[in-house]
Amino acid sequence: MSFASETPVKAVRKRKACDGCGRHIEIGEPAIRWAGLTDGDFGTAIYHPDCREAELAYNNDLLECQWGDDWYPIHEIDRDDWPWLIEAHPTVAARMGIAAPSVCEAPQVEREGSRDEQNHSASPKEVSPDPTHGRRE
Secondary structure, eight states, rough: OEEEEOOOSSSSSOEEEEEETTSSTTOOOOEEEEEEEEEEEEEEEEEEEHHOOOOOOIIIISOOSSSSGGGOGGOOOOOGGGHHHHHHHHHHHTTTTOOHHHSSOOOOOOOOHHHHHHTOOOOOOOOSSTTTTTTTO
16 A cells, blocks of 8 residues: 655755755745655655655656656656756756756857958867877987
């Protein structure tokens, strides 16, 4: 038999680490306390409310997972799903240090510039595998 219970906490009395993002829930901040029995093991967790919301959405909507061993905590989100997190839950993404530039770094595209830019472009220095650089002593 499995069960789960979620209890909203208006203000935490002690500083706790969020089981969603891993950052601290500071004294006085709201939280969601979860307790349950899944796959025969009893467990507890505490979340920022928006982290719990993001974790539920990630599992239920994106992964179509409902319960148990297939459940993914939001801190284990796949890098391919970072754009979804940034768009759907930007506060959680920011708290986890996931930002748009780190997700989708634009590939370097060569652009045609003015003639001066083309003539003065720096080329990478070639490195010779031979430490004498081809010189004979």
